[in-house]
Structures are given as C-alpha cells and as structure tokens.
Amino acid sequence: MNVPAPQTRTPVIRTRGLRKVYLPGTEVEVVALHDVDLDVCRGEFIAIMGPSGSGKSTLMNLIGCLDTPSSGRYHCDGVDIASLDAEERAQLRLDKIGFVFQGFNLLPRMDALENVAMPMAYANIARDARLERAHAALEAVGLGARARHRPSELSGGQQQRVAIARALINRPPILLADEPTGALDSRTGEEILALFKQLRDEDHTVVLITHDAGVAAHADRIYEMRDGELHAAAHAVEHRS
Numbered sequence: 001m002n003v004p005a006p007q008t009r010t011p012v013i014r015t016r017g018l019r020k021v022y023l024p025g026t027e028v029e030v031v032a033l034h035d036v037d038l039d040v041c042r043g044e045f046i047a048i049m050g051p052s053g054s055g056k057s058t059l060m061n062l063i064g065c066l067d068t069p070s071s072g073r074y075h076c077d078g079v080d081i082a083s084l085d086a087e088e089r090a091q092l093r094l095d096k097i098g099f100v101f102q103g104f105n106l107l108p109r110m111d112a113l114e115n116v117a118m119p120m121a122y123a124n125i126a127r128d129a130r131l132e133r134a135h136a137a138l139e140a141v142g143l144g145a146r147a148r149h150r151p152s153e154l155s156g157g158q159q160q161r162v163a164i165a166r167a168l169i170n171r172p173p174i175l176l177a178d179e180p181t182g183a184l185d186s187r188t189g190e191e192i193l194a195l196f197k198q199l200r201d202e203d204h205t206v207v208l209i210t211h212d213a214g215v216a217a218h219a220d221r222i223y224e225m226r227d228g229e230l231h232a233a234a235h236a237v238e239h240r241s
Contacts, residue, residue: 009042010041010078011039011040011041011075012040012041012076012077012174013038013040013063013074013075013076013205014075015036015038015063015072015073015074016037016074017036017071017073018059018069018071018072018073019031019033019035019036019070019071020033020055020062020067020228021070031228033062033069034228034229035229036230038223040205041205042203042204043200043201043203044205044221045197045200045205045206045208045218045220045221046220046221046223047208047209047210047215047216047218047219047221047222048060048207048208048222048223048224049210049212049222049225049233050211050224050225050226051211052211054226054228055225055227055228056225057178058228059225060176060178060209062074063076063097063174063176063207064097064176065081065089065092065093065097076092076096077096077173094119094122094123094170095172097174097175097176098164098166098167098169098170098172098174099175099176099177100163100164100167100175100177100178100180101177101179102178102180102182102183103183104156104162106151106162106163106166107151108151108152109150110150111147111149111150112138112143112146112148112149112151112162112165113131113134113147113148115162116134116137116162116166116169117130117131117169119166119170120133123170134147135147137168137169138161138165140165140168141161141162141164141195142161143161143165146158155188156184156185156188157188157191160180160181160183160188160192161192163180164180164192164199168199168204173203173204173205174204174205175196175205176207176209177206177207177208177209178209179209179210180192181193181210182212189215193218196218197218200220206219216233
C-alpha cells in the first residue's frame, strides 16, 4: 500500500514495494512484509502500530538497515541501500540512524557518560572529544548531573534517557524507537514521549514502533501493520503547536 508523506520535501525515508520473505521457495515460505511504500520526511514523528507478528518489527529492521529486503527499494536520506555492501550499510547505520529499544541495552559496567560515548569509538573521535559530546548529549536529555552513575543506579526512565542520548550522539537524522515506553510507568513514558516531540521539533525524524494506541497518539501520523501490510490510520490527537 502506498502511504506517502504529506509534505513536498524529499523524504529521509522512502520505501517502494518493500517485501520480506522468510524461507523463500519452500513449503513453509512466510511473507512477513507485503510491498510496503512509505515516505517519511525530516522533522516528522510517525508511529507504526500492530500486534506481535504483524510485521512492524520486520519493517523497522529494514528501515534500520539491520536486515535486507527480499525485493523492493529503500532510500535512506537519499542513499539507495541496495547499492551498499555490508560494511557500507554498517557505516550508514552509524551515521544516519539511532536506535532506542524497550530494554535500554546499556552496558552495566559503564557509567552513563561512557555508555553514551561508546558509539563514537567507531568513528575515530578522540576520547576527550567523545566524552565532551556525550556530556552535552546527557545535558540535552536532562541527565547531566547523573553522568557518572551506572545503569543500576538510575531509574528506568533515566536509563531510557541515557539510551536516547546514546542513539543521538552521532547526530543521525533518523531515530527508530521500538516499544521505548514498554518497560516504563505511564508518567515516565509520557516524559519520554515528550522528549521525542522535542527531538522532532529539532528536525529529527522519529519512527516509533508500538502496540499501544495511547502511545501512538503522540505522533503526527499513525500507521497500522496488519498481516505484513501497512495501512494509514487516523491522524494523531496531539500535534505540533
């Protein structure tokens, strides 16, 4: 299904006929994603809803260049992913995409500052510069005073803020968030969603994967995954002022 962005700007995410098949050509062939067309522009906050097994995580993995499609095309910030080899895709992920997950995925023996700085170790940035940028990123998510605390010394909401700061440390245009409030209480979840809106207003593109309609309602546009197909849903209740 074609679900274009309403803007006339060039999309930072553009898929055409994106399809994912597992065990192709066998009797147990599974089509996880059916011919998805999607445009998302810079500075948009979209939500993709769907139950377990609907294909939403498969779509996120393809958008995040963690997997490759069986067919179809994907352009990430103008780059045709099909033209890249594995090493080039890894570099594109580092430069263009930040990931936030339900489980935080912080390293327990590192403090918040070190966790945030870690992705820059692969970008040949000097240690002092890495730590300076990491501290600025923690300040931006309201955790500058907790920079030297380990994950076990932080609340769930604080850990997720550290994870968001880490996702943004290389200044990627795209932020992919997979059930980012699933492990949080409702008030803390609202704070994280407010932070996503702030990031959208700062011209990041936020793609939120969720099964929760209340969480999805914070986005500018909502889509539903059903049996591997993407469908436009209602507009979000809350919009940018």
